Amino acid sequence: MGRTSDSRERILGAAQTLIELHGYSALGVAEICKAAGVPKGSFYYFFSSKEELALAVLDEHWSSQRDSWNRILRSDDPPLQRLRELFEATEAGQRAGQQSCGTISGCLFGNLTLEMSNQTDVIRERLQEIFDAQVDMVDDVVSEARERGEVGVADTHEAARSVVAQLEGQVLFAKLYNNTRNLGGLWRDCLALLGATASGRTA
Amino acid sequence: MGRTSDSRERILGAAQTLIELHGYSALGVAEICKAAGVPKGSFYYFFSSKEELALAVLDEHWSSQRDSWNRILRSDDPPLQRLRELFEATEAGQRAGQQSCGTISGCLFGNLTLEMSNQTDVIRERLQEIFDAQVDMVDDVVSEARERGEVGVADTHEAARSVVAQLEGQVLFAKLYNNTRNLGGLWRDCLALLGATASGRTA
Numbered sequence: 001m002g003r004t005s006d007s008r009e010r011i012l013g014a015a016q017t018l019i020e021l022h023g024y025s026a027l028g029v030a031e032i033c034k035a036a037g038v039p040k041g042s043f044y045y046f047f048s049s050k051e052e053l054a055l056a057v058l059d060e061h062w063s064s065q066r067d068s069w070n071r072i073l074r075s076d077d078p079p080l081q082r083l084r085e086l087f088e089a090t091e092a093g094q095r096a097g098q099q100s101c102g103t104i105s106g107c108l109f110g111n112l113t114l115e116m117s118n119q120t121d122v123i124r125e126r127l128q129e130i131f132d133a134q135v136d137m138v139d140d141v142v143s144e145a146r147e148r149g150e151v152g153v154a155d156t157h158e159a160a161r162s163v164v165a166q167l168e169g170q171v172l173f174a175k176l177y178n179n180t181r182n183l184g185g186l187w188r189d190c191l192a193l194l195g196a197t198a199s200g201r202t203a
Numbered sequence: 204m205g206r207t208s209d210s211r212e213r214i215l216g217a218a219q220t221l222i223e224l225h226g227y228s229a230l231g232v233a234e235i236c237k238a239a240g241v242p243k244g245s246f247y248y249f250f251s252s253k254e255e256l257a258l259a260v261l262d263e264h265w266s267s268q269r270d271s272w273n274r275i276l277r278s279d280d281p282p283l284q285r286l287r288e289l290f291e292a293t294e295a296g297q298r299a300g301q302q303s304c305g306t307i308s309g310c311l312f313g314n315l316t317l318e319m320s321n322q323t324d325v326i327r328e329r330l331q332e333i334f335d336a337q338v339d340m341v342d343d344v345v346s347e348a349r350e351r352g353e354v355g356v357a358d359t360h361e362a363a364r365s366v367v368a369q370l371e372g373q374v375l376f377a378k379l380y381n382n383t384r385n386l387g388g389l390w391r392d393c394l395a396l397l398g399a400t401a402s403g404r405t406a
Binding site: 021022023025026103104105106110111113114115116117118119124127128131158161162164165166167168169170172173175176177178182185189192193194195 | 224308318368372376380397
């Protein structure tokens with residue numbers, strides 16, 4: 001049984017793993033507590049409902065992914081190079097997940113969007129905030145690349161959304177085929193979507 | 204109670220609607236039978252399991268969507284124009300779904316890929332076949348456009364996969380924001396991903 005001090009983290013960790021393996025609907029409180037090694041009472045001490053837990057899992061995962069995206073997308077490298085590093089990190093992350101559990105679990109946010117966003121407004125709104133933030137972060141980089149004359153898009157925000165959509169679509173295929181190979185094409189697709197100029201393509 | 208002759212269709216129709224609303228895991232046989240207006244015995248007369256039902260729903264939906272894609276992608280219009288019509292039909296279909304049930308349900312195949320593909324090999328394989336077929340159909344059109352000098356991609360199959368990935372990613376956003384607006388950018392994104400030449404862009 002976990003110490004009270006780390007029970008919340010254990011519940012969150014177990015819930016994230018179980019959501020990645022079986023989705024949100026299939027998840028039961030008893031199963032989460034068993035996997036986390038905490039008594040059922042602990043769950044309701046920390047979370048009033050499964051939905052509140054799902055929001056906490058989203059927040060925890062986004063907090064960690066946002067740090068990683070910020071580290072990559074706000075580095076001193078040239079802007080398009082940073083996007084390339086984001087795709088490489090995404091591919092490496094999916095490959096590491098595959099090696100540890102045998103199957104690619106995809107993007108937690110994309111998974112929950114397609115499973116849950118039309119069922120629960122509070123989860124839909126949180127997922128919207130997360131994807132809005134991702135698009136804004138990519139937009140900052142695309143805008144910087146445009147100032148340097150490296151991309152030719154008219155609307156950097158729409159272009160950033162297309163880049164994130166391509167990321168989600170290719171991660172969907174990676175999950176479907178349990179193969180990270182497709183993620184290797186993200187850089188090429190990104191250059192195309194952004195209308196990268198000759199100088200941008202050397203990044 | 205439905206006549207025996209149409210019970211299977213009623214079960215399939217109810218199951219598809221319920222999967223689009225709540226996903227596969229949340230689906231119960233009793234709920235399906237209630238929505239279909241058939242006794243529970245009918246279900247097990249037609250389907251040995253929920254998984255077999257899911258496969259039948261996939262097959263039924265793909266059979267109908269494949270007919271629609273073939274009608275559009277094999278028409279006499281110029282190749283890139285056909286892709287544009289595919290995106291317009293996708294947008295119109297999502298908008299019609301939104302008008303009839305208040306919320307965009309997205310792509311049944313994408314939804315089930317992210318919810319189920321890492322859980323059930325038989326469903327994963329069927330979804331792979333469907334997406335393989337979609338990519339092949341788009342590839343045929345891209346190859347034709349390349350022969351006409353309208354696109355500049357080196358690998359038409361990889362490019363077709365990127366176009367389908369973009370479609371899935373933007374449909375994910377349409378579902379997340381319950382807004383078909385983003386699907387309006389698919390044509391612009393497709394031209395970019397295919398490296399459309401000046402003659403291609405006039406399609």
